[in-house]
Amino acid sequence: MLPPILVIGGAALDITATACRSPNSLLHTSTPGTIRQSSGGVGRNVCEAAMRTGSLCILLTSTGDDLAGASLRQDMIAMGMDTTLVAVLPTQATAVYHAIHDSNGQLLAAVEDMDIFDYIDLDKLDDVLTEYRPSLVCFDGNITASAMETVTSSCQTFGVPVFFEPASVPKSLKLFDGSARALLSGAIRYASPNQYELEAMVNQAKAQLPPPPPPLVSPSLPAHAPGLAHDCLPNALYLSQYIPHIILKLGEHGCVYVGPAKGTEKIAMYFAPEPLNLSTVKNVTGAGDSLAGTIMANLQKDPFTKDIDLWRQIIQNGQRAAIRTLQSDLAVSPLIGIAGTQFEIKIKTPRQAQEWSYSSLGIRSNKKTHINCGSSARMAGNLYANVDQIRRQDRWNNTAINGAYLTNLSRELVRSMAGFPTYGRFFYLARATLNSPTSLCKTLFPAIGE
Template sequence: MSLHFRTLKYNFYLCQRLTSWRNSQFKTVRKFSLSNSQGRYGDWIYSPEVSEALNAKKPVVALESTIICHGMPYPQNFETALTVENIVRENGSIPATIAILDGKINVGLTSSGLEKLAKMGQQAVKVSRRDLALTISQGLTGATTVAGTMAIAHRAGIKIFVTGGIGGVHRDGENTMDVSADLTELGRTPVTVVCAGVKSILDIEKTLEYLETQGVTVATFGDSADFPAFFTPKSGFKSPSNLPTIRECAALINANTNLELNSGILIAVPIPENEAAEAKEVHNAIESSLKGIANKGIRGKDITPYLLKRVNDITRGRSLKSNIALIKNNAMVGSQIAKCLAELGYSSKNMKEELIEKADSSSLLIIGGSSMDITSTLNPIESKNHSFYHTSSPGFVKQSAGGVGRNIAETAHKLSANPLLISAVGNDLAGCWLIENMKKIGMDTKGIEVVENQKTAIYNAINDPYGQLVCAVADMNIFDSISSENVTKFIESNKPKLVCFDGNISVECMKTILDICDKNKISTFFEPTSVPKSFKILKDQLLFSKLLTTHALTYITPNIYELKAMYYEAEKYGYFNFDNHLWFQKLDELNIGQKFRTDVERIITKHPKLLFLQNDGILVQVVNFLPYLPNIIVKLGENGILMAQALDELKSNFETKQDNKIEFVIPKRQKKGGTRFRYFEPILLDPQKHINSSGAGDSFVGALISGLMLHSDSNIDKVIDIAQKVAVMTLQSHNSVSEHINSDLLNL
């Protein structure tokens, strides 16, 4: 808990900067909505391409960076790196060049990142396993060796690693004890290394003996078991076996994984004969270079780059040409193996598929965020001159299970709607605590994925002394890990009646949900979550425009700030332009003309408290969205609820005379059905009993979708009444969802 107290001063500063959010200045908030396109997870940075591939279980090939900085000069190193990455892509896999940039582990580099390393050359630290912690702690830039790359690739979930050649036992190693860390890494890390064997400057015979001692499976790819010598296809030594086909290589890796041997595999790929350097020329160059090592005092990790450069100089570039050729060949073979392995599956049963097969069928799926909530509530100000800013202040700090999707799911669970939550947490203390917390109250956790090398989401809120939110910091990057493929499997497996999703998930995931639910006639429900996240549903213009005809998005529950922000964003995309003929046609069918305006004026005259609906533009914003979204339920905070529906059929049994509801209905023009607006007054609450705003809106949504599941949509008015009561219960609780919510509340 002390960690969160230490961030308090910084949060007060953010409060001062974000006060405008509280005053409805949504344009200012939009400045804070920039997404992290690189996929930052703590000290790890995944490129968008690699992140998407790992989430979708596409084949990924790791590439080392030492070969860029210490293997060849600029610009050949940069050009080769780009070419190798393209070869990997062309053969059906995604390249993930691994390096450390400014103390951050990068899994996948942009073109600019590759060029930065290429130009640094030997100024970049050469990073093996032993150097990882030091390089990161000092914020240095480093190029990873075979051992360093393997260690990172394994933790990133990458099974295949392509390089030029591995290190080994140096000549006279029995006396110097100079043995590359690559060999011990292969003995303890279950990553397959595809390479052109061992560099010919080393003692190949002793290297193969050492690999046997480490329990490493060694095989030559092709028709022969001849073990290659980097620049040449034959070293004079044999591998224990040879694998003639790509599929046999993938099958070997699959078997190694299923046996849980936890050791690596070395697949040696001989350089093509037409690209090989003359063996005698290379041998003579190596012998000549070795004589200079002792005289120059070169030792340790500096020996290999020195020898490679010296051999290249002696052979007048022919060895470098062969070096580049063999790397390209290895990339082609390694990528094909990775693709085949993905088709076989990393193991006989993918863990996610097992979870889905075991999951009980649920009619209600909730897809979204689960987080640890840290809520800080300030004590009342004792002096008018006292300021909370730039100092520590007394208050109450509460840690609770949170996250919009999780809060909605907990509410639905307590109301006996049998929800299944699909979400993601990190493999850390917060993630373990969240899962245990959900299990403790009986929630189904089969849909919660534990993601390696990512941290659990944190929502850190500051409340004023009266429980009103002043500002909050939300670290939610992990939810990009909720993949479209995983969501599709859960929907197809459960065949739910309703799928609810929040704004934390990716645009691609939202698109998948709407597409599959539209095809299967499944109702959908979108909770926008926050102003910045509410924009996501609008970003795919083809998707949103299709809603005019499909109405694939059945329900949406924005608050007034989210609605306003979405409205102006939609205007920017041209969704409300009059030359958008289909939208204008649908709007015209709603028959919202002069009579509507007259009815509004009449109702406001009778109920002056509703003037804000007109003055704040809320009615106009809702009307413009109705052709796209048939059921818009606006959370007005302390002012109640506004519901707008574009109905195919107008029922005669609407409850129009209840005191806490104000309603007007407009028949469609020349068609069945019509538009229905209904206002629900707020439930009054003593301000002293208002403890916490976080989670109240989520509780409302959880109760609403539960009511829609357990009762027909014709009872939506009564369900909204209950949902308001449930939200008020959470307002009076220190938890994100009130502990007093129970299934008896949904008895109509």
């Protein structure tokens, strides 16, 4: 099994208000719309995206001892996320991110209460790195500048590459606090800024740090790349002198990758946006986090790769994940785990197939997976959620429930797909069939409601 990814950053309750009116009519009055609550936070989103892509990922964060914190932790457990390193702070409020979107799902304004992230405890980070031996460590801009120094210093000592997700323009500049020791440590190998974060970081670097030697050859982008990509390329090349791999997120204009090639040369690649029907966009809150998490999951096997073709595939997988999140009401789409966001793997044994399919839903498979049908059915019957509960979650409609019956399907798998806790048990998925007889359904699934 590959070593895990460790994500250090924010977990927050996301509140998204989407107005039904045009932006010009929103100020100084109330307006009709829809309000949704979901689990979010940059670090948590990145961790979930990596998990749904098939990676083992561990989140280190802090939550409050309040209703919002309890909801966040319960949701993490439900999707199989390891909460061992999620601290509960009784004197702090759980982080909340409140976004206001226009009728097209575009962000108009947002207010965040993230003070709790100043209290993320990294005193035992070396012990964590020793115990988990992660292949990659990611931190987001929500943690303090001193915490960033701690992370980069420890990761440099342990030889673990670091991925930086800036989170916002002000937070991206924390790398430059304290004489920019976090940035200059050399531990940060990857960063995924947007155009505004990139510009702010480069301006700060030019103002605060001595200029690095320019690359011997400056790569260019293809002519068909949009003007914005060409305009941002010099900044991406400049920042890559400090952080070797830059994944520049340009939203509807696509993505630019700048990274090392042979020797001291640099390479720049442009990636056009994935096809998207704008009418299907529901929100943009977690799209960038989904891209970053999917890229990290694809890097897990070889985080130091310089293979250009591999990087091309990695970033395209990240773009597909971002598209699926754009079309979801959640901060990270549950559909990220389906084909197209992870590398094709040739499965040689049924056990490998089980491990891959279960891991995308956070259900770990081990030697106890193979349980006979009768035992599996009896154990599953005690844990299932009825049809009404699933329908209220808006995860499955009647057609899906009645038409997609799975014989000997583990309850944990069904519960995970429906958004309910899995309780961390292990089952074996033997075979599937459609429209099974009602009597058989009642025998194997007695807890299903009428």
